[in-house]
Structures are given as C-alpha cells and as structure tokens.
Amino acid sequence: MTAPVDLRSDTVTRPSTAMRLAMAEADVADDVYGEDPTVRKLEDRVAELLGTEAALWVPTGTMANQIALRANLRHGDEVIIGVGSHCWRHESGALAALAGAQTQVIGSDGTFTGEHVRAAFKADDPYQAATKIVAVENTHNSGGGIVWDRAQLADVIATAKQLGMALHLDGARLWNAAVASGTTERELAAGFDSISVCLSKGLGAPAGSVVAGGKAVIKAAHRFRKMYGGGLRQGAGILAAAGLYALEHNRRRLGDDHANARAFAEALAGAPNLRVDPTRVQTNIVMIDVLAGTSKAVIERARESGVLLGAASATRLRAVTHLDVDRDGVLRAARVLAEVGARL
Ligand SMILES: *Cc1c(COP(=O)(O)O)cnc(C)c1O
Numbered sequence: 001m002t003a004p005v006d007l008r009s010d011t012v013t014r015p016s017t018a019m020r021l022a023m024a025e026a027d028v029a030d031d032v033y034g035e036d037p038t039v040r041k042l043e044d045r046v047a048e049l050l051g052t053e054a055a056l057w058v059p060t061g062t063m064a065n066q067i068a069l070r071a072n073l074r075h076g077d078e079v080i081i082g083v084g085s086h087c088w089r090h091e092s093g094a095l096a097a098l099a100g101a102q103t104q105v106i107g108s109d110g111t112f113t114g115e116h117v118r119a120a121f122k123a124d125d126p127y128q129a130a131t132k133i134v135a136v137e138n139t140h141n142s143g144g145g146i147v148w149d150r151a152q153l154a155d156v157i158a159t160a161k162q163l164g165m166a167l168h169l170d171g172a173r174l175w176n177a178a179v180a181s182g183t184t185e186r187e188l189a190a191g192f193d194s195i196s197v198c199l200s201k202g203l204g205a206p207a208g209s210v211v212a213g214g215k216a217v218i219k220a221a222h223r224f225r226k227m228y229g230g231g232l233r234q235g236a237g238i239l240a241a242a243g244l245y246a247l248e249h250n251r252r253r254l255g256d257d258h259a260n261a262r263a264f265a266e267a268l269a270g271a272p273n274l275r276v277d278p279t280r281v282q283t284n285i286v287m288i289d290v291l292a293g294t295s296k297a298v299i300e301r302a303r304e305s306g307v308l309l310g311a312a313s314a315t316r317l318r319a320v321t322h323l324d325v326d327r328d329g330v331l332r333a334a335r336v337l338a339e340v341g342a343r344l
Pocket of ligand 1: 086
C-alpha cells in the first residue's frame with residue numbers, strides 16, 4: 001500500500017530531518033522577555049525580506065492577522081475585506097469577537113478594485129461605523145490561489161490612502177505570490193501598514209507566522225500577542241529555528257509546487273463530471289467543480305483510492321500542492337479523481 005497523496009492543504013507537510021535538527025540545535029531564551037536570539041534573527045530576516053522597520057513572531061497565521069488588524073482598530077470600527085477572505089471567513093469570527101469590528105465584504109473573487117473601496121467607505125457621520133482598514137489577501141486562498149494584479153493592487157492602496165485608511169495584507173502565501181509573479185515579497189508588501197506571512201504553509205515549518213510593519217504597529221501588536229495568549233517563551237525559539245530553516249531552504253522551490261498544481265489541473269481537464277480550468281491555476285491551489293453529486297461523495301471515494309482532497313464548498317473541491325507531494329503523486333491523484341468522476 002503506497003502512502004496517500006495528501007492534497008487537502010499545504011499545512012500537512014512534516015518537518016524534515018534537517019529542519020528538526022535545526023530546531024534541536026536552536027539557541028533559545030524567554031521570548032516574552034524579548035531575549036530569544038533565534039526569534040530575533042527570524043524577525044530581522046522577515047523585516048528585511050518585506051522591507052519593514054520591524055516584525056514579530058507569532059504562533060499562528062490567525063493570530064498574526066488578528067493582532068495586526070486589532071492594532072489598527074477600536075471597537076465599533078469597520079474593516080473592508082474581499083469575499084471569502086481568511087480573516088473574515090476562517091478565523092472563527094475573531095474580528096467581531098475579539099476586535100469588536102464590523103466587516104464589509106466586497107468584490108466577487110477575493111480581489112476588488114479601488115472603486116469598490118471608495119463605494120464601501122463610510123463618511124465621517126455619527127450614524128455610521130468608522131471605516132478604518134482595507135484588508136487584502138495575496139495569494140487569495142478561496143479565490144483559488146490567485147495573485148493580485150499589480151495595477152489593481154496599486155489602485156486599491158492609493159484609494160485607501162486617499163481615504164485615510166490603514167491597509168493590512170494577509171500574506172499567508174505571499175511567498176507563492178512573489179514566485180508566481182517573478183517579483184519580490186518586498187515589492188508586494190509595499191504600501192501596507194501591516195503584513196502577515198505564514199511559515200507553516202508551503203514553506204513547511206510545523207508552526208509559526210510573522211507580523212511585519214512599522215515600529216508603532218509592531219509595538220501595539222506585541223501587546224495584543226500577549227493578550228491573545230501568544231507569548232511562547234522558550235518554545236518560540238525552537239519554532240523560529242524551523243521558520244529560519246524554511247525561509248532558507250524551501251522558499252525558492254515553491255515554483256515546483258506551482259508547476260505540479262498546473263500539471264495536476266492539466267491532467268484532470270476534461271475528466272467526466274468534473275470541471276477544472278488549468279489557465280486559472282497561478283500558484284499551488286486548484287479548484288475543481290463537481291458537476292454531478294457532491295464534494296463530500298467525491299472526497300470519500302478518492303480517499304478510498306488513496307487521494308485526500310478538501311472541500312471549498314458543497315460542490316467545489318480544493319487541491320493544494322506542497323513539498324511533500326511530487327509530480328508522480330499529483331499525476332496519480334489526477335488519474336484517481338478522473339476515475340471517480342467517471343463513476344459519479
Ligand atoms: C492558513 C491561512 C492563514 C492562517 O491560518 P493558521 O491556520 O492560523 O496558521 C491566514 N490566511 C490565509 C489566507 C491562510 O490560508
């Protein structure tokens with residue numbers, strides 16, 4: 001029995017032996033006191049990569065987004081955000097529960113335009129919430145791993161600034177966006193007040209994210225990290241060592257994941273009862289529409305044949321490539337899925 005091909009998410013990777021060794025050898029101290037040398041090194045490295053004044057390690061991407069947003073919000077303020085965005089849809093309602101913010105969801109595929117932002121902005125009026133932040137997600141997960149168009153992004157940034165709003169970037173997969181568009185993370189992060197990046201998605205660290213931004217934002221985020229329970233003391237350094245290893249060894253190979261995702265989509269195109277558009281595959285995420293039956297039925301049958309997939313909706317599957325699945329694996333997954341489709 002061969003191991004299953006696990007395409008449920010890019011969070012399913014296991015830390016390699018070399019990464020575990022780096023973790024075992026990490027020099028650590030109490031990060032709540034700000035004394036951990038490995039955490040400092042990782043934060044400096046991310047700040048350098050993103051071109052920000054400062055950065056702060058946090059245990060999860062959810063915490064990274066939430067404390068970054070919280071740092072620029074007061075209770076009752078409003079956040080403008082794209083349809084299906086992680087901060088709004090997959091963070092357990094934290095924006096409402098913990099930041100006390102209301103959200104206004106705009107656009108149709110996760111991206112939106114400056115015109116959308118202008119239309120959603122509320123005037124300074126005691127009857128209305130104060131619109132304070134525009135949140136962008138790049139790449140956009142539920143949009144199918146799509147990379148923002150650069151001109152459109154520049155327009156959104158300029159509009160938000162004109163209206164006096166702060167900008168947050170959920171860059172959980174900013175590394176993928178940079179590789180796919182042949183640019184740097186620094187360029188894609190320019191203009192944002194806060195940026196969150198994940199070390200535990202395609203980069204393959206077992207946990208850890210970083211919030212980056214100006215000194216004032218990071219200082220405020222630091223207080224919220226403690227408030228939200230994210231001060232990890234000596235544990236942070238061990239996880240930060242994995243993050244440093246991941247940045248050094250697993251960032252440039254992300255293009256392989258993108259090529260595998262495209263090969264998977266191309267092999268699957270035309271399969272009965274399934275619809276996939278390979279030309280929409282820009283990074284490591286492939287969305288597959290189920291034209292007969294449900295996602296759940298396809299997922300169960302594929303699982304029986306050793307292929308694991310996720311559901312984006314009742315009739316849409318999500319497949320994600322990562323460093324623990326190779327070209328043979330994705331081609332095997334495409335064959336299995338085509339057979340499942342034929343039997344629907
Ligand atoms: C995974 C992810 C996060 C963070 O999730 P955690 O599971 O909390 O690390 C944030 N944004 C996006 C777009 C993601 O895909």
